[in-house]
Amino acid sequence: MSHSRLDGPRFGSTSVTRRNGRENTIRGTDPDYLSSFISTPQSLCQGSCAVIVEERSPLAFDCSFISTDKFAVAISKYDGKLSISRDGTSDKVHLFLPISGSARFSCFRESIVSVPGHGTLLEGERTSSSMQFNGSRHHLALIVDRQFIRKQLAFLLDRTISGDMHFQPYVNLTEGAGSGFMNIAMEVYRGLTNDCWLQKSPISLNSLCETLGYLLIENCSHQYSDELSRPGPAPTPKHVKWAIEFMEEHMSAPISLNDIASASKVSARALQQGFKQFRNTTPMLYLRDLRMSAVHEDLLQTGEQSSVTEIARKWGFAHLGRFASDYKRRFGQLPSETANERRGVCRRPNSSQDDE
Numbered sequence: 001m002s003h004s005r006l007d008g009p010r011f012g013s014t015s016v017t018r019r020n021g022r023e024n025t026i027r028g029t030d031p032d033y034l035s036s037f038i039s040t041p042q043s044l045c046q047g048s049c050a051v052i053v054e055e056r057s058p059l060a061f062d063c064s065f066i067s068t069d070k071f072a073v074a075i076s077k078y079d080g081k082l083s084i085s086r087d088g089t090s091d092k093v094h095l096f097l098p099i100s101g102s103a104r105f106s107c108f109r110e111s112i113v114s115v116p117g118h119g120t121l122l123e124g125e126r127t128s129s130s131m132q133f134n135g136s137r138h139h140l141a142l143i144v145d146r147q148f149i150r151k152q153l154a155f156l157l158d159r160t161i162s163g164d165m166h167f168q169p170y171v172n173l174t175e176g177a178g179s180g181f182m183n184i185a186m187e188v189y190r191g192l193t194n195d196c197w198l199q200k201s202p203i204s205l206n207s208l209c210e211t212l213g214y215l216l217i218e219n220c221s222h223q224y225s226d227e228l229s230r231p232g233p234a235p236t237p238k239h240v241k242w243a244i245e246f247m248e249e250h251m252s253a254p255i256s257l258n259d260i261a262s263a264s265k266v267s268a269r270a271l272q273q274g275f276k277q278f279r280n281t282t283p284m285l286y287l288r289d290l291r292m293s294a295v296h297e298d299l300l301q302t303g304e305q306s307s308v309t310e311i312a313r314k315w316g317f318a319h320l321g322r323f324a325s326d327y328k329r330r331f332g333q334l335p336s337e338t339a340n341e342r343r344g345v346c347r348r349p350n351s352s353q354d355d356e
Helices: 031-038 146-157 178-195 202-219 225-229 238-249 257-264 268-278 283-305 308-314 320-331 335-343
Strands: 016-020 023-028 049-052 060-067 071-086 092-100 103-107 110-114 118-123 129-145 170-172
Touching: 023 031, 031 060, 060 178, 071 178, 092 103, 092 146, 092 178, 103 118, 110 118, 129 146, 129 178, 129 202, 146 202, 146 225, 170 178, 178 202, 238 257, 238 268, 238 283, 257 268, 257 283, 268 283, 283 308, 283 320, 283 335, 308 320, 308 335, 320 335
Parallel strands: none
Antiparallel strands: 016 023, 023 060, 049 071, 060 071, 071 129, 092 118, 092 129, 103 110, 103 129, 118 170
């Protein structure tokens, strides 16, 4: 069988890696090398990945990654038939922007066809996702830090944001703000490679980072989209903001209402009134919600390395039965089920285990 090749660099039987600051490029024909590279932090994907060739067909790849503190841009070309599967969670949001060819994304039993004009947005908390290529495929990918996105959303809504934003995976790239994703991705990539202009202008780079984040938040559907479309509330008073900052810094400490009020420079009664008016809750219930989100994050990140009991007690939940009930009410599953998601093992497609 003749070897099909991508346009551009010639692909030999040996993989080549170039690293230049925060730029990484790999090209070659060996799927094992591609798998080992994507599974490491150098790829900037920050996920545990395995590349599986569905059948013995010629393969060629050319992947370049360039990063900043808040996001990365990848330009990837594939020629052949392969499946790239990721098992486990990541602290990134991935937006795939097709240039040519098609791909199929599978995540949470949902199958998404990716073709030019239709972007695909995946969040890092989703486990066991995969991409399948059959033929020639060329795409850009924006890889954005989820914590950065949450902070920008918190600024817009003037409140703390934690956990998954539940982005819808479909992004229209043919009109409106959707067409800007491709332009920004290319501009950042060109501006950061080969010691170009963007490397010498940190202010411009920071502006592009913020623009990208707000484009995602304001133009891609997620669970906070309806709230963003409504008129903004009155500004939160300083003492409520100070209280929230104190809680976030001391979540694992045995702090009391008086401790929070003292840090906020108001009486406990004034603090309770402020939270009732501007957060529709009490200070201690707000703290409990922060701690519950911290448990959720720990379970997703550590899995079997720490027991549910250890993590719950770390964040101040002593009554485990009540904690499990409250956790299920908040996240729709028991804490043990969240931990089991993290422990899941990625399986080879077409194996006998998959056929059962």
